[in-house]
Structure formats: C-alpha cells, structure tokens
Amino acid sequence: xxxxxDARVRLLRAAEAMFYEQGIGNTGIDAxxxxxxxxxxxxxxxxxxxxxxxxxxxxxxxxxxxxxxxPEEPGDSRDRLLGVFDRIAEAIESGDGTFRxxxxxxxxxxxxxxxxxxxxxxxxxxxxxxxxxxRLAAEAGAADxxxxxxxxxxxxxxxxxxxxxxxxxxxxxxxxxxxxxxIDDATGAG
Amino acid sequence: xxxxxDARVRLLRAAEAMFYEQGIGNTGIDAxxxxxxxxxxxxxxxxxxxxxxxxxxxxxxxxxxxxxxxPEEPGDSRDRLLGVFDRIAEAIESGDGTFRxxxxxxxxxxxxxxxxxxxxxxxxxxxxxxxxxxRLAAEAGAADxxxxxxxxxxxxxxxxxxxxxxxxxxxxxxxxxxxxxxIDDATGAG
DNA sequence: GCCGTACGATACCGATCTGTATCGTACGGC
DNA sequence: GCCGTACGATACAGATCGGTATCGTACGGC
Numbered sequence: 157x158x159x160x161x162d163a164r165v166r167l168l169r170a171a172e173a174m175f176y177e178q179g180i181g182n183t184g185i186d187a188x189x190x191x192x193x194x195x196x197x198x199x200x201x202x203x204x205x206x207x208x209x210x211x212x213x214x215x216x217x218x219x220x221x222x223x224x225x226x227p228e229e230p231g232d233s234r235d236r237l238l239g240v241f242d243r244i245a246e247a248i249e250s251g252d253g254t255f256r257x258x259x260x261x262x263x264x265x266x267x268x269x270x271x272x273x274x275x276x277x278x279x280x281x282x283x284x285x286x287x288x289x290x291r292l293a294a295e296a297g298a299a300d301x302x303x304x305x306x307x308x309x310x311x312x313x314x315x316x317x318x319x320x321x322x323x324x325x326x327x328x329x330x331x332x333x334x335x336x337x338x339i340d341d342a343t344g345a346g
Numbered sequence: 347x348x349x350x351x352d353a354r355v356r357l358l359r360a361a362e363a364m365f366y367e368q369g370i371g372n373t374g375i376d377a378x379x380x381x382x383x384x385x386x387x388x389x390x391x392x393x394x395x396x397x398x399x400x401x402x403x404x405x406x407x408x409x410x411x412x413x414x415x416x417p418e419e420p421g422d423s424r425d426r427l428l429g430v431f432d433r434i435a436e437a438i439e440s441g442d443g444t445f446r447x448x449x450x451x452x453x454x455x456x457x458x459x460x461x462x463x464x465x466x467x468x469x470x471x472x473x474x475x476x477x478x479x480x481r482l483a484a485e486a487g488a489a490d491x492x493x494x495x496x497x498x499x500x501x502x503x504x505x506x507x508x509x510x511x512x513x514x515x516x517x518x519x520x521x522x523x524x525x526x527x528x529i530d531d532a533t534g535a536g
Numbered sequence: 537g538c539c540g541t542a543c544g545a546t547a548c549c550g551a552t553c554t555g556t557a558t559c560g561t562a563c564g565g566c
Numbered sequence: 567g568c569c570g571t572a573c574g575a576t577a578c579a580g581a582t583c584g585g586t587a588t589c590g591t592a593c594g595g596c
Binding site: 544555556 | 568569570571572573574575576577578579580581582583584585586587588589590591592593594596
C-alpha cells in the first residue's frame, strides 16, 4: 500500500458523495476516479465494476446511517424514536439544499432492476433499521412492537420524500407529530 | 396530420410508460421513438428536447393521477381520503411488480437538478393534490384542514416508497391505519 | 390536381459512457 | 538491494447518448 489513504477507501468516499449528490447514472467512472485522486484502473482492481462499487458504497453507509438516525445515547426510548425526525429536520434546515433524502431510497429509485446488488443492500439496511426500531418500540412499551416499527418507517420515509420535494422541514415536523400520536396509541399512553 | 393517432400523443404515451418503467436516464431517444412507432425527428418537431418531453409527460399525467387517487364519487369524505391508500394497495397487489411508486417522486428523484422543468411539474402536481386533500379534509370536518392534508401526503408518499422497496402492500395498509387515526384525531371523532 | 407540410427512415455528429490494455514507477517484504 | 505488486496516468475500444441534417413520400386544404 502507498502512503496515501488506500485507494479503496478514497474511492468509496468519493463514490458515496458523488452518487448521492449527482445521482448514480450521472456519475461517470472517470470523474469518480479523478475526484478520488486515483487512477481509473484502481477502481477495477478493487471492485468488479461500477455496480459493485454502488452496492459496496451502500453497504458501508448502512451502519453509519443507522447510527446517525438512532445514536447510542441514554434516554427515554420514546424520545429516541422521535429523535429520528429531529435528525432529518436538522439535515434539511442546516444543509443548504444538500439534503436529498434517504440514500438507499434514492439509489433504489434510480436503479430499476430489482436484481441490482444495490437493491439487496437497500433492503438489508431497511431491515436492520426496522430491527432497531422494533427494539426501541418494545422498550417504549408498545403492545405490538413490530407494527409500531413498521408504522414509524412509513413516517420516516414519507418525511424524507416530502422534505426533499418541498425543500422544507415542515413535513418532517408533521411526521414527528404523527409519530408521537402513533407511539402513544401503541403504548397506551395519553 | 396523418391517419395515425398523431405522433405527439403516441410519443407522450410511449414516453410516459418507458420513463416510468425503466427510468428517464435509461430511456434513450431512439428506443423511445421506435416504441412510439415514430420517426426520431418527430420528437424534435413537437418538443424542444428530451427534458421538455419529460416535463410534458408529467404535466399530462397530473390530472389523471389525481383522478385515480381521488375519483369523483359520491360518498363520505373520510372514506374518499382513506380510499387513496386502497388505490395504492390495489396497484401493488394487482400489478405484477409493475408498481414503481409515485411517478412524480420517481422523476424528481432521478433528476438532481432542481431547475429541471420536471421539478416544477412535480411540485405543481403535489400542490394540486394537496388542494384536493384540503377540500376533502374540510368536508370531513377537520379543525385544521391544511394540517391534515399535509399529514396525509406524508403518509401517502411514505406508503408508496415503502410499498416499492418491499414489494408488499403491508406498509400501505399501515399508512391507511395511521391515516384513519390522524383523520379522527383532527375531526374530533372517535 | 397541385402544393405545402407533417411524416418515417436513416445517416451522421461530437460527446460520453463502462470497461480494458499498457505503460513507467515507487514502495514494502524479505 | 532486489523483486513483486499496487499504483497513477493515459490511450484505446465499442457502444450509446442527445440532437441535427437530409432524404423520399403520402396526405389534406384549396
């Protein structure tokens, strides 16, 4: 390996940013390698091709994205569940038009072929996110934790999509309100 | 005009289908003209370019899409609002993997540039859909019809996105349940 | 019956795409 | 100190992209 940060991680970093900012189809291999400061052939030395790079990018992002939405912090389970919407609202308000929605939804939406490896990565991410939500829902005392987690994921994705189309956090706050309603309904709180 | 159905409408029909099925970026001009049974030059006789064709396709789809989600039918306003989710669930269950989510969300998600004419078309569609929802929400007796309509749109888009990723109508039914909860909460029903 | 025009077909343009081949080179393990 | 290897750079291949130019033609208005 060279003294530089390893071509592989530089490629993954550049790919993650460019795929998210400009779209996967609109990001060429040459531009990607250039931004990574890497020879084009290094891409094909480390990945089978662009599709595999896309999938690996999402796989790497999975844990980070979940940690961002549900950081490990002490606190009430209900607050942590609602915190997801605060993270999204912050991203919309602080980022100067940088927010482009859930990276996994975005990727899947661009890659029509459900057999694309990115689809598997996206589904795996959503499954793991659901697992985390189920755990918190159970901690919060939900009668049906699975159901509550599924409900929350609908609200999360809805909030992200609406937040993108209108560049506004208002729909996210609406989702947060509904989330509180649904949580309280599921936990028998008032 | 020739005896055929007018090149313009054939192009719009083919474009709408292909853009939705395979994505905008993945649909080439040549393939599009071929599927429309039209010479390639006819496309540029009727539209300024591909971008304008994309936008016009969405503009044409707007009214049809809203009529599909909220058909003009007699009946309780609350039922009509909830019917939106039944339409989506039907589309997922009947279509053999054909459902790919809201066409406007899909287009916007693929076209990064917010200045693309398709963005304006998508926003206009969502605005008109909101107006229709506000009207029904008011009819249903919502204290704050604007707020209820916004909430419902979050649920609608969330349902569509989740329905696509998992090819399953379960998230749509979850959204419908939440919609009922939110409507009753807003109208003081129980 | 003639003329204008919208048409389908096709060849072409320059740009860009993914992926490959081939360099010279600089660094690390032994 | 030498050798293997991972590297950056670059040229190239074959395909496809959006868009233009140029045909011959068939139809409708008058």
